[in-house]
Amino acid sequence: MKHTALIATLLCALAGPAPAALPSGPGAVAWLSAEADADIERAFAQAREQRKPVLLYWGAVWCPPCNHLKSTLFNRQDFIERSKSVVPVYLDGDAPGAQKLASRFKVRGYPTMILMDAQGQELTRLPGEIDAPQVLRVLQLGLSGGRPVSAVLADARAGKPLKPAEWQLLAFYSWDTDEDRLVPEAERPGLLAQLAAACPKTERDSAERLLLRALAASNEQRGLRADAATRQRVQALMGQPARARALMDVLVNYPAELAAAAAPVAGADRDALVAAYERALQALQADATLSRADRLSALIARIDLQRLGQPKDTKAPTLPAALKQQMRDMAAAVDREVKDGNERQTVITAAAHGLTRAGLWADSDALLKSNLAKSHSPYYLMSQLGSNARQQGRNAEAVDWFGQAFEKASGGATRLQWGASYVSALVDLAPQDAARIEAAAAAMLKEAAGQNAAFHERSARSLQRMSSKLASWNADGSHAAVIGRLRGQLGPVCQALPAADAQRATCDALLKG
Template sequence: MRPGLRGLMAAGVLAASLGLPGLPAQAANPPATSSVAWLEASAQADIDRAFAQGKGENKPVLVYWGAKWCPPCNQLKATLFNRQDFIERSRSFVAVHIDGDAPGAQKLGAHFKVRGYPTLILFSPQGQEITRLPGEAEPTQVMNLLQQGLAGGRPIKAVLADARSGKAVNANEWRTLAFYSWDTDEAQLVPAAERAALLGRLAAACPPAEADSATRLLLKALAATEPGQPVPGGAATEPRVRQLLADAAASRRQMDVLVNYAPDIARALAPKAGPAQTALVQATDAALARLQGDATLSRGDQFSALSARVDLARLDQPEDSLHPKLPKPLVQEVKTLAGRMDREITDGFERQAVITGAAHTLASAGLWQDSNALLEANLAKSHSPYYLMSQLGGNARRLGDKPGALRWYGQAWDKSVGPATRLQWGANYVSALVELAPQDEGSIEKTAGKVLAEASAQDGAFYERSARSLQKVGSQLAKWSSQGHHQAVIGRLQAQLAPVCAKLPAADGQKATCDGLFKG
């Protein structure tokens, strides 16, 4: 899948009916009479209290890490966290919310080894990680895994060790492996380079009675397969996937994987253009079209399926093509469905999730004016308009409108809210200035200096996402000055940063990040 869409729409698949097949999308979220009693955590002491409560009450602990602006996080709020069955079930576990913009949140992110928003991690009452789920997992699976935690599910590391060694693994544990967030594993269970091979072996080892788990593991193995790597499962895999695509019920059960990884799966099975690839793409497109029209899915799910169809249609076209060659009916579907979503959505969380993805897909389909118009029309409707401003900046950048891109990136940073968010948006603006206006020393120094000043006023600015934002600033400036130019600017910025780094204790993990910021 092309960069960006998975981050925008990953949680779209979370809105499938929660054990209520046939329920139309408009009725999928009954009004909540109460809410989840989230424990807000911004420091280690908060986490310690939550886990002490879990142990004392013999309850699992569910940690949710997210941010206000994040589209998949908003989809969770619109489709899962407000459901009565989830709210009622939440009384059986300790629910912990870490807002990425809380003062100590990024340090907690490092503690839990989480990077992407949103991440859901389920722990046993004793504090062992049972599993982690990315935003794209279906609510039914979230509920099943929570139930498994309530019933004493084993830690994921123990389950994987037994599966790899051929020891007995029960049906629930195979499902845990199949639905584990391998994309956000952060090399805890397996290095990323070894993931495809491991998932392929697990799929082969999965017993016949657990066919859905085996299929999911195989699909994820294909999605993780890099060019040149052997196809997991060998020659039997392609017809097996074709059979899945033709089966409406089976493909519906694997909906989130098919929607989020359709191009990756197709590329793994048929890497070269030709009849085989064309036939596979057509079969995949037909399955996605069914999902797009599935009234039991949310608007986000349906648009995610359409987005995947656009990605498939672009499979062998240049990734940077501004006006790809797509079937006219498909382009019209994108335009029509985006307009319908804009008219129908009334919930602010759902709007932040779906409209941002729709705008991305409009651009991917070459409908740049429509994408810009949708984003601009929704600025006043969004609780986090700076996210949409960044998309407008990205559109302008792709179209070669440098002044427009810098204007939107600057506005996005100016309007952004929250310490970690402001560092991230500030880093994006610095990056845009360096790329689009490298001669404008004054603006680059002024913006970078402001970002560093904000970082110096924050505790934990050199942890996790905030650290990566600052490292982005440092690497961009190092590249900008690599030919010996702008040394005076770099010197002044280094002098500004030096006392900040000096105050950090030698044993603090932040110090190395701070000291190495301008070393490229």
């Protein structure tokens, strides 16, 4: 087929840059790489000896938000200097023992940054989506606060008075990477609403941030129900450039959620709020003090705001022509201007997503294809191409892209994650191709057999996702022979695991649905 030949031609040129590790050497953060419990123990021993906290960074080479941190925070001289006050530990999600360590620290999403005292008690989780100066501010809050955020939260929930810095710690806590540590995810909207109501209005920065986070997490069933006063308060802060700049990360990441929560009913009130929101986002998009990625996020948020009220799955949203042209122009600008590999991984993937949100599918495909040879993790871009093709109904092309992404992916957990996506695409889009499905699943099991932590955390979830997908494919028993052969391949892998190893039960449960 024509698209298959095109893919093959493109892949021939994919030598590409090597994956970008964290900078090291003089003038960089002195990261300690951790791959096993022994590495972690050495880091904490060093922390106790030097009387310093530990800053744990959990990330992956391909992850766009991780690359954003590398290009905007970890390379800053003020962050490098501040890092001397901690023992910085880097936990790469693809390191051999990383997924086992993920269970220990309750980290899942990339990136996650945790500040801990020298005894291993968690002080706070730092948000990766705020801009670099704010991350430094939150890091300083954690370093100087003395109390773990869990103790601060307990006092807040009990109605006890908090210091201004403690309200800031709660307002800037990385709720998105909490992983049920402080509160179960289902209870988070209610908790954020409670904190937003309890935070004194004198603590304006914290009160406004908690209010927006509560609204963003809320819906008709859970969390904060906005009244007219709340809507007017949100609309007013959007009209203040300095306030909107301070709350940039929430405004650009949750436009539809905030607008719908603050003004649930379409009409004059929502129109006024959206108009104020649009002006705030325009100012952020033009703000040269923000990174290119953050300005791009502001533009994408404007697109999402315009899509409010349209079918969520529409492939051709009704948007102003000028807004669509701005999306094209900004995508071309970042493609032309960005030279750093880490920043490119962030902005190109975001721009491609923004183009699809604007209904500019051909532009998105062209941008991704032209960057395959420039990316240090081209398999991420291939997955986006697969998703684009799938959403446009080009099923054979979608499967090809997902297959090439699996083939090119590197790193233990990453290969299993991309392999699970490939198997899922095959089952959904080419269920009749039993031979190809079996070959992809067998390749996944071979990958797992070659890893020592394949049945922990992210890797385990990838295998479980594949298992569930295959179970649905064989729901009528028509592919029992394939499942039987795959079970035969998996059996020795499970039996080789010690009975006391938690991985054994996870392995044994696969392919039995």
